[in-house]
Amino acid sequence: MSADAGALLRTLGYAFRDPALLDSALTHRSAGGVNNERLEYLGDAVLGLVIAEDLYRRYPQASEGELSRLRASLVRKQTLAELARDLQLGEYLRLGSGELKSGGYRRDSILADALEAIFGAVYLDGGFAASAGLIQTLYAERLQNLPTEPLAIKDPKTQLQEYLQSRHLHLPEYAVVSVRGDAHDQIFEVECHIVALTQTTRAQGSSRRRAEQQAAQQMLEQLGV
Amino acid sequence: MSADAGALLRTLGYAFRDPALLDSALTHRSAGGVNNERLEYLGDAVLGLVIAEDLYRRYPQASEGELSRLRASLVRKQTLAELARDLQLGEYLRLGSGELKSGGYRRDSILADALEAIFGAVYLDGGFAASAGLIQTLYAERLQNLPTEPLAIKDPKTQLQEYLQSRHLHLPEYAVVSVRGDAHDQIFEVECHIVALTQTTRAQGSSRRRAEQQAAQQMLEQLGV
Numbered sequence: 001m002s003a004d005a006g007a008l009l010r011t012l013g014y015a016f017r018d019p020a021l022l023d024s025a026l027t028h029r030s031a032g033g034v035n036n037e038r039l040e041y042l043g044d045a046v047l048g049l050v051i052a053e054d055l056y057r058r059y060p061q062a063s064e065g066e067l068s069r070l071r072a073s074l075v076r077k078q079t080l081a082e083l084a085r086d087l088q089l090g091e092y093l094r095l096g097s098g099e100l101k102s103g104g105y106r107r108d109s110i111l112a113d114a115l116e117a118i119f120g121a122v123y124l125d126g127g128f129a130a131s132a133g134l135i136q137t138l139y140a141e142r143l144q145n146l147p148t149e150p151l152a153i154k155d156p157k158t159q160l161q162e163y164l165q166s167r168h169l170h171l172p173e174y175a176v177v178s179v180r181g182d183a184h185d186q187i188f189e190v191e192c193h194i195v196a197l198t199q200t201t202r203a204q205g206s207s208r209r210r211a212e213q214q215a216a217q218q219m220l221e222q223l224g225v
Numbered sequence: 226m227s228a229d230a231g232a233l234l235r236t237l238g239y240a241f242r243d244p245a246l247l248d249s250a251l252t253h254r255s256a257g258g259v260n261n262e263r264l265e266y267l268g269d270a271v272l273g274l275v276i277a278e279d280l281y282r283r284y285p286q287a288s289e290g291e292l293s294r295l296r297a298s299l300v301r302k303q304t305l306a307e308l309a310r311d312l313q314l315g316e317y318l319r320l321g322s323g324e325l326k327s328g329g330y331r332r333d334s335i336l337a338d339a340l341e342a343i344f345g346a347v348y349l350d351g352g353f354a355a356s357a358g359l360i361q362t363l364y365a366e367r368l369q370n371l372p373t374e375p376l377a378i379k380d381p382k383t384q385l386q387e388y389l390q391s392r393h394l395h396l397p398e399y400a401v402v403s404v405r406g407d408a409h410d411q412i413f414e415v416e417c418h419i420v421a422l423t424q425t426t427r428a429q430g431s432s433r434r435r436a437e438q439q440a441a442q443q444m445l446e447q448l449g450v
Contacts, residue, residue, distance in 0.1 A: 037289040038281060041277065041281070041293060042278060048270045049274045056263060056267050064266040178447075180449075184329075204446075
């Protein structure tokens with residue numbers, strides 16, 4: 001059973017006009033009925049904009065690529081799940097019996113989705129400013145602790161290289177698998193291969209460099225780095 | 226040289242308090258100086274939220290997956306480029322001489338990026354409501370012409386199957402390449418292969434089904450469908 005949402009509301013510092021929205025946001029699809037998937041879809045977009053704007057203003061000199069990388073690090077499931085745990089959100093979730101037994105309330109993806117759904121619910125209930133305020137409050141510490149220069153967040157190829165070097169492994173091999181499209185609108189597909197780990201990823205991009213970065217990013221995720 | 230932005234402003238029905246923002250939004254990176262890449266990053270997030278909310282309200286019964294597919298069809302580069310052409314946006318762009326000679330003002334990606342940058346500029350200049358109003362005006366016809374049931378937008382696997390059948394080709398083969406992670410938090414990597422076309426794509430997802438849909442989507446893009 002889920003705990004009373006009253007305590008959660010006090011933690012969030014937001015009072016719902018329509019408490020049914022909060023109920024939906026806390027209901028995993030395994031519980032049946034109206035669940036939080038549609039609100040999560042909306043909340044994901046709200047979060048994306050609020051963080052995008054904060055970073056845009058915080059780093060007037062940062063490039064689009066740097067801002068995108070910073071944002072990705074803040075809105076990923078793992079970060080959301082950490083924030084959800086700080087709120088003890090798991091105690092308020094409504095889950096089906098299968099998920100309850102398997103400890104679903106502790107799972108990153110379920111916690112992250114519920115928090116995004118709450119952002120969507122607050123957006124519908126109180127408008128953009130209310131949801132932006134909540135997100136900024138929850139993210140305050142993480143935003144303040146960001147590197148002074150976004151360049152300190154290394155690009156995926158550099159991260160992957162340093163990870164492999166720290167393990168005394170050979171550097172990854174990148175190879176262009178295919179190039180499609182007109183001369184001015186090409187799509188490159190690139191493979192990233194790590195011989196020692198027999199791991200391969202593939203990714204596409206509008207330049208060889210972008211495709212390589214993307215393939216390196218996928219490799220970092222595949223390796224759980 | 227770019228045309229006077231006054232006519233564009235009248236078309237958009239929005240008056241900038243800070244006209245320098247509009248100038249930046251219309252400046253491609255090839256022109257040097259302050260360009261539209263940061264504004265595009267912001268505008269992409271604004272557009273994502275505005276379309277997400279419109280679809281959320283328009284389709285109260287649609288699933289998160291259906292809403293996401295509809296949204297993807299509305300915010301992709303091709304749709305944005307069509308809207309930009311309706312506005313004759315190409316005439317207002319500032320491009321470097323290389324891009325000018327090669328007809329950069331006609332390119333989908335450059336047009337789409339500039340329109341997203343305008344959304345970002347209006348957001349900064351006039352706030353969320355102003356940018357939402359502009360986006361809803363520009364998208365009005367496309368939003369009204371959406372299918373009554375979002376299910377009419379077929380999922381990528383179905384689209385790919387129908388495309389191949391219409392060309393009397395064998396159906397694609399899907400194969401799980403790897404499964405990683407804990408029992409309750411797995412990542413599936415799936416390969417989609419079309420023998421007759423010697424084309425292969427790979428994608429990841431939190432279920433085999435999602436990874437297959439993603440691989441099919443990449444195949445559709447690779448085939449230019």
